[in-house]
Amino acid sequence: MAVPLIDLGRQYEPIREDINRAVNRVLDHCGFILGPEVKALEADVAEFCDVKHAIGVASGTDALLLALHACGVGPGAEVITSDFSFFASAGVIDRLGAKPVLIDIDPETYNIDPAEIIKAITPQTRAIIPVHLFGQCADMDPIIEIAKTHGLKVIEDAAQAIGAQYKSRKAGTLGDAGCFSFFPTKNLGCAGDGGMIVTNEDGIADMARKLRVHGGLSDYNHEVVGYNSRLDTLQAALLRVKLPYLPRWTKARRAHAARYDRELAGLPLITPKVNDGAYHIYNQYTIACDRRDELAAHLKENQIGHKVYYPVPFHLLECFADLGHNSGAFPISEQAAGSVLSLPIFGEMTETEQTEVIEVVKRFFAG
Numbered sequence: 001m002a003v004p005l006i007d008l009g010r011q012y013e014p015i016r017e018d019i020n021r022a023v024n025r026v027l028d029h030c031g032f033i034l035g036p037e038v039k040a041l042e043a044d045v046a047e048f049c050d051v052k053h054a055i056g057v058a059s060g061t062d063a064l065l066l067a068l069h070a071c072g073v074g075p076g077a078e079v080i081t082s083d084f085s086f087f088a089s090a091g092v093i094d095r096l097g098a099k100p101v102l103i104d105i106d107p108e109t110y111n112i113d114p115a116e117i118i119k120a121i122t123p124q125t126r127a128i129i130p131v132h133l134f135g136q137c138a139d140m141d142p143i144i145e146i147a148k149t150h151g152l153k154v155i156e157d158a159a160q161a162i163g164a165q166y167k168s169r170k171a172g173t174l175g176d177a178g179c180f181s182f183f184p185t186k187n188l189g190c191a192g193d194g195g196m197i198v199t200n201e202d203g204i205a206d207m208a209r210k211l212r213v214h215g216g217l218s219d220y221n222h223e224v225v226g227y228n229s230r231l232d233t234l235q236a237a238l239l240r241v242k243l244p245y246l247p248r249w250t251k252a253r254r255a256h257a258a259r260y261d262r263e264l265a266g267l268p269l270i271t272p273k274v275n276d277g278a279y280h281i282y283n284q285y286t287i288a289c290d291r292r293d294e295l296a297a298h299l300k301e302n303q304i305g306h307k308v309y310y311p312v313p314f315h316l317l318e319c320f321a322d323l324g325h326n327s328g329a330f331p332i333s334e335q336a337a338g339s340v341l342s343l344p345i346f347g348e349m350t351e352t353e354q355t356e357v358i359e360v361v362k363r364f365f366a367g
């Protein structure tokens with residue numbers, strides 16, 4: 001039996017009519033740019049996260065870019081982030097003319113290691129971007145403490161972590177600003193690109209709202225040079241239908257994760273480590289194993305969806321060669337890139353399908 005890594009159609013099917021109705025309403029009222037559904041979704045997400053402001057933007061990448069910009073990051077600044085994440089976490093820093101300062105990760109959670117942050121701070125450091133990788137929050141208390149001591153901004157890359165919690169506080173609301181992605185494969189995905197910034201700080205919210213419309217809130221009065229980065233009304237309308245289902249979908253992912261944890265225990269692989277006080281939302285269920293590439297080939301042969309997130313740590317990317325890091329610079333991140341593998345975890349995966357994934361993995365190690 002083939003098992004896909006994700007199946008978006010199965011999520012759409014039971015809510016098809018509600019989504020089609022919501023999208024058709026937008027096509028009827030034609031308020032395509034910053035229409036009423038965008039404002040309504042911003043209010044919904046603000047309530048969901050228990051945060052003062054939510055600002056819809058064109059993608060998760062732009063959420064990071066605009067949040068950093070709104071926090072005053074620009075040429076000459078240094079921003080500390082994880083060496084092991086999706087490209088955007090570091091790419092946005094470079095795009096603002098600032099320098100990405102990459103640091104190694106915690107070997108168990110693959111999240112940024114607070115002890116490494118302290119070592120990387122210089123007089124030019126302006127901000128830290130912790131990534132809540134795979135759906136589990138980075139260890140935020142020490143990160144916020146360090147930021148306070150050194151006067152740094154904290155922008156959470158919560159692209160994979162909407163609904164995750166850290167000690168009962170919602171991902172995205174722990175630092176100065178939080179950034180979500182509505183890329184289709186995220187836990188709350190739209191039908192294209194979309195993203196959102198959340199913050200409790202009025203100044204960051206005001207600036208982000210300006211930046212997304214070319215830097216001015218009234219026509220042709222450009223206070224700063226901004227971007228064209230709005231969340232489409234069509235996407236907002238669809239996301240408003242989906243958001244109420246998110247807690248249910250998250251519970252399904254967590255139940256699948258718990259079953260993997262139980263049934264893969266004892267095999268020569270590492271299942272995800274969940275910190276005390278963490279509510280992991282499993283955007284990915286990521287295992288690690290020494291024979292990763294062989295296991296991946298075995299899964300492929302047996303038609304089990306899987307993917308390596310992420311095969312190349314940032315410091316070894318061609319575009320960051322000028323940062324001057326060699327192979328071996330961040331050993332834990334390199335080790336992760338060489339050993340991680342994500343298995344199917346989408347909420348609609350059936351029990352039979354998961355049994356198949358588990359059996360195929362077990363067969364690999366038995367053979």
Ligand SMILES: *Cc1c(COP(=O)(O)O)cnc(C)c1O
Nearest residue numbers: 059060061086088159160181183
């Ligand atoms: C998906 C993702 C992003 C970027 O989001 P887009 O909506 O695709 O631009 C940023 N950071 C991380 C960790 C992500 O997983």
